[in-house]
Amino acid sequence: MEVELIPELPEEIARECFIRVPFDAFRTVRAVCKLWKHDLESPSFHRLRKSAGLARPVVALAQCDPTPLLADKAKQQFSRSPLLYRLSLFEPSTGAWSSxxxxxxxxxxxxxxxxxxxxxxxxxxxxxxxxxxxxxxxxxxxxxxxxxxxxxxxxxxxxxxxxxxxxxxxxxxxxxxxxxxxxxxxxxxxxxxxxxxxxxxxxxxxxxxxxxxxxxxxxxxxxxxxxxxxxxxxxxxxxxxxxxxxxxxxxxxxxxxxxxxxxxxRTYVVGSDGRAYMCRQGGQVAVLREEDGGAWRRLAALPGDLRVALQLVAWEGALMVLGLRAKGGAQVAYVLDLTEEGEGKRLQWRKVETPREFSGHVQSACCLEI
Known part of the structure; x- marks a missing residue:
């Protein structure tokens, strides 16, 4: 007898429920049972999830873990150990951070x-x-x-x-x-x-x-x-x-x-639309489009409290900039919604809420679709 994915639910309905599990719940789902773990890790699950338009971007960052430094600062001591960089993940659709x-x-x-x-x-x-x-x-x-x-x-x-x-x-x-x-x-x-x-x-x-x-x-x-x-x-x-x-x-x-x-x-990226984007001098993000004859043009001004842009990450319809704040030098991040781009429209940056434990310096970044 075939084991049901979700007891007492027809297979097609259970499958529709399963492919809607958010990324931050994957770890919990894997731990429920062998069937769920096997199904979640199967290529067919992700093909179905993507074809249904349910795949979501996940930004991966090589980020300094500020926790030891924060602890040492509280003790008014300096750490002699090397900086510890770790993998951090950010989900733009939910605003969730994880390590x-x-x-x-x-x-x-x-x-x-x-x-x-x-x-x-x-x-x-x-x-x-x-x-x-x-x-x-x-x-x-x-x-x-x-x-x-x-x-x-x-x-x-x-x-x-x-x-x-x-x-x-x-x-x-x-x-x-x-x-x-x-x-x-x-x-x-x-x-x-x-x-x-x-x-x-x-x-x-x-x-x-x-x-x-x-x-x-x-x-x-x-x-x-x-x-x-x-x-x-x-x-x-x-x-x-x-x-x-x-x-x-x-x-x-x-x-x-x-x-x-x-x-x-270092901030040169290519979006899903095939256009190139890059931060340039003067606190701006520029875009290179074929329809502009191969010339760069201004897309948007960088946020006012961003002193140095260190990373630019692209996914479908959006850009994320990470850099150092003008006052205090802390890490800060913003997202620009490119779907709002149009004649006469001014694109707006949205500040990313960053927990203290994910406020460390970022050395490299990229985006996956899960």
Missing amino acids: PPPIPGRSHGLPLFCQMAAVGRELVVVGGWDPRTWATSDEVHVYDLVSGAWRRGARMPGPRRSFFACAASEEHQTVFVAGGHDESKNALRSALAYDVAADAWVHLPDMEQQRDECRGVFARGAFHVIGGYPTEEQAQFTRSAEAFEVAAWRWDAVEEGKLEEAACP
Whole structure:
């Protein structure tokens, strides 16, 4: 006899109820019984949830845990231990914050300056620095947001790199890495691809230019590496970009003038609408649209109490900016609803209510759809 998903309910009604379980209740649902755990973690559950329009964005952040620092401040003491970075999750639809369990065996937290990319329901954490020694890491860790489990991935091959471009293709279930610098501070042209399901790395052809502190995004079937600078021109950012066409397995010609300003491209993102967004000097967010002839234009002014914009995250119909408050330097976050954009309309930022335990500095961020 087949076990009912929800006793005394027809299967189709039970299924409709089940796919409406909010993300913050997944952990509780998994613990109810083996059937619910199996169903929740099955690919069919998430396909049905997505096709019904019930998938919701979840923002993943590599965030400093302020708790030890707050405790030490209360004691009027300074902590001698290294800063502890952890994974934080924010759900825009509910405003809920949560912190998943740490990586097993890593009481010292996430690597400093690690990169994160989302592939389906999994979050891939790549590289960074060991917070105890500041040694460059080639480790890969994968977190399944549905099962709540971490697993170790194959180490990133080649020279250990820092401040590289990183982005993922959900279609190809692959994370792409390019540029950055090696342990001798030499800017790199090399690139790699990590197949998440196969847990295997492959080398890509080299880029044409060295690109340290570059930004990676995946859009229109290509891995785009934005900005950066060569070894001999430290911190002199270029405005150019290169794109790796996955289907053709080659890099396109260097695109000059991709960026509006020769500045750090860390806030460059591409939304679900295919448009590029970036924070620019003068306290503004700019947008790059094909219908504007490839020119950047002002989208909105940044919130007045935001002194430095550190991260920009995009999901369908919205942007989230995270940065430092003008007074006090505390972390602050706002969301911009892009669905309100229209002729003559002024977009409005909505402040994100942030609990004290999630007020720490954010080093990297990305968005998943669960």
